[in-house]
Amino acid sequence: MQLYWPYLLAEYYRFLEYGTVVVAVIILVSCIDDLFIDAVFYLRAIKRYFTVRRRYQPLTTQQLYNRPEQHIAIMVPAWLEYDVIAAMIEGMVKTLDYRNYTVFVGTYQNDAATIAEVERMRRRYRQLVRVEVPHDGPTCKADCLNWVIQAIFAHEKSHGISFAGTILHDSEDVLHPLELRFFNYLLPRIDLIQIPVNSLERNWYDLVAGVYMDEFAEWHGKDIVVREALSGVVPSAGVGTCFSRKALLTLSEESDNQPFNTQTLTEDYDIGVRLAEHGMRSIMAV
Structure with missing residues (x-):
């Protein structure tokens, strides 16, 4: 009976490891759209820096x-x-x-x-x-x-x-x-x-x-x-x-x-x- 608890604890930690992987994958997938928005935003900012901002003066x-x-x-x-x-x-x-x-x-x-x-x-x-x-x-x-x-x-x-x-x-x-x-x-x-x-x-x-x-x-x-x-x-x-x-x-x-x-x-x-x-x-x- 005493040997049962270590095995149970090991199974619990193994479940946590698998659960962590699953949750991490879900979070990653849900963040892809945010990553896309961030990428477009910063690429657009870089492009505008070398085109629009160098060609036009800011509004005064x-x-x-x-x-x-x-x-x-x-x-x-x-x-x-x-x-x-x-x-x-x-x-x-x-x-x-x-x-x-x-x-x-x-x-x-x-x-x-x-x-x-x-x-x-x-x-x-x-x-x-x-x-x-x-x-x-x-x-x-x-x-x-x-x-x-x-x-x-x-x-x-x-x-x-x-x-x-x-x-x-x-x-x-x-x-x-x-x-x-x-x-x-x-x-x-x-x-x-x-x-x-x-x-x-x-x-x-x-x-x-x-x-x-x-x-x-x-x-x-x-x-x-x-x-x-x-x-x-x-x-x-x-x-x-x-x-x-x-x-x-x-x-x-x-x-x-x-x-x-x-x-x-x-x-x-x-x-x-x-x-x-x-x-x-x-x-x-x-």
Whole structure:
């Protein structure tokens, strides 16, 4: 009986060895796609270093200021965002170094608290327009955005202007001062412009937020760059995305004035694919 335990222990370690090999093979296979993305990313970076970067100078701030301002719309869908929407609007207005823009905030008729906050900001800032979704919320984000888009088109007609681009943001976003100038520089040549979305700094012990930040940074800094290089398709992140006027008009014409797909919860990914099907150009601006 005493000799049985050493044999049992030996069998246990042999099982661990085989199990380790199996797990290692599974991990290796699952990492092949990541290895492919890494290889394409760095080979592309090397190629661009010897071609594009030696032929063209990096974009400068002065070039952004030299470009005449075009009219730009910013749309912000809001459902139960009464605790953050006012701060977001105030921060945006104080931060943006741009004049010709209008902010359209979409609210629902049964969300009185958010309506009150947006109306308070509207009385303070002339460039703010509140758009009311004519039915109770919540609905999908795409539904709210479609009503906002129609309000933007109506605003163009009533004011005799055309928005060169429309930017999508959320109620928690913090904008860069030169964001609109950057979009203005690329419009109307590019139909979908996605800028990197970065998180605010977090404490080291915010582990869940830290993992999300790392994944999003890698996604925007590498994965989407590779996707653009291989397929020419850039999915919207749902924030920090600018659509050209031509893009929204084209999608509206084919979808009964509903450019955002209400049949999916990934309307940001869907709209990038549909624009690519129309041969429109999209870029990840990194």
